Amino acid sequence: MANAAYIHIPFCSHICYYCDFAKVLLEGQPVDDYIDSLLEEYRSYGIKSLRTLYIGGGTPTVLTVPQMEKLLTGLTQELDLSLLEEFTVEANPSDLSDEMIAVLAKSPVNRISLGVQSFDDKLLQRIGRTHREAEVYDAIARLRTAGFENITIDLIYALPGQEMATVVSDVEKFLALDLPHIALYSLILENHTVFMNRERRGLLHLPSEDKNADMYEYIIETLVKHGYEHYEVSNFSKPGFESKHNLTYWDNAVYYGIGAGASGYLDGVRYKNYGPVHHYLEAEAGQKRVNEEVLSLKEKVEEEMFLGLRKKSGVTIESFEAKFQLDFHELYGQQVKELIGQGLLEDKPGLVQMTDKGFELGNEVFEAFLLDDLPEK
Numbered sequence: 001m002a003n004a005a006y007i008h009i010p011f012c013s014h015i016c017y018y019c020d021f022a023k024v025l026l027e028g029q030p031v032d033d034y035i036d037s038l039l040e041e042y043r044s045y046g047i048k049s050l051r052t053l054y055i056g057g058g059t060p061t062v063l064t065v066p067q068m069e070k071l072l073t074g075l076t077q078e079l080d081l082s083l084l085e086e087f088t089v090e091a092n093p094s095d096l097s098d099e100m101i102a103v104l105a106k107s108p109v110n111r112i113s114l115g116v117q118s119f120d121d122k123l124l125q126r127i128g129r130t131h132r133e134a135e136v137y138d139a140i141a142r143l144r145t146a147g148f149e150n151i152t153i154d155l156i157y158a159l160p161g162q163e164m165a166t167v168v169s170d171v172e173k174f175l176a177l178d179l180p181h182i183a184l185y186s187l188i189l190e191n192h193t194v195f196m197n198r199e200r201r202g203l204l205h206l207p208s209e210d211k212n213a214d215m216y217e218y219i220i221e222t223l224v225k226h227g228y229e230h231y232e233v234s235n236f237s238k239p240g241f242e243s244k245h246n247l248t249y250w251d252n253a254v255y256y257g258i259g260a261g262a263s264g265y266l267d268g269v270r271y272k273n274y275g276p277v278h279h280y281l282e283a284e285a286g287q288k289r290v291n292e293e294v295l296s297l298k299e300k301v302e303e304e305m306f307l308g309l310r311k312k313s314g315v316t317i318e319s320f321e322a323k324f325q326l327d328f329h330e331l332y333g334q335q336v337k338e339l340i341g342q343g344l345l346e347d348k349p350g351l352v353q354m355t356d357k358g359f360e361l362g363n364e365v366f367e368a369f370l371l372d373d374l375p376e377k
Contacts, residue, residue: 003051004248006261009060038259039074040285052086052245061095065103073109084245088113093139094131105146112143117152119173120166143205152181156210159187168217171222180241184219185234233310233359252307269294298371305369314353335368
């Protein structure tokens, strides 16, 4: 079975202008009932051991301290903690009270992911974030005092009205903090967000594609120069601090998805739970799924390539052939040759690995690995 679990807390105190995740404003929500229901679903899988556990959102740290305590206890009381290598909780800088940090510190949680997005106060206000730069430094200092070393932050670039100078400043401020991990994402406009609505009305002024590419190239060059490994399209870490949980996704491995709107992958089935909280609560513990997709061999093969190529380490041909019992060169030999010729893949025997140019043009690379047909085995 799976050795990774994602736990979804859909509640937020405020909805950011770019976010399309499964979330709902906290006020008036049946949060205690939700935690009870989520823990019932979790227990229904009979989970006794995990390598990674990840609580995301939404905003997990909008829970009250007793609610967080109940959640953490319920998730870990039956687990063999000696096998739990990484336990991450997402947090907003403005939600991290001393009491919340104390609860996290006395639990098996050993990694904190802070949603920073930018260090620029004007930009934070423009994208609908409620925290400010000073709160980021304060939260990190208090987390470190409580014993947390494995702290990662998210930053977003190519934001409305953003110039290269702000990206340079954000990266410099990150480097000054000497954190072990960072995820940097280019803004993607999603349906049902404030930003998409503004874009449709012609009110959103985004950086050009060329400027976006310049920002990405600067980020890669600067972080790598300062000792960070660019181990995935959007992720950088000091050696040994890669996100073990997220590598589960990129390795195309199985994992539990638990909570309203959560997605999981078990026994060749990709599934999604009911998203609206009241629908999730109405469903029995073993019947939370609103959608299940049984993947064909063709779909499994394509996903192996799409996800694996996101990693700097790429896909090894030997492991691909062992997993699928297929001849890689027969399937993809011509595509790989062409992509190497275009400078999008490295020319390395036994390994399919994107170049920096390939990372920039990832969708073009992924498209080349779509198959017309593949017989079921």
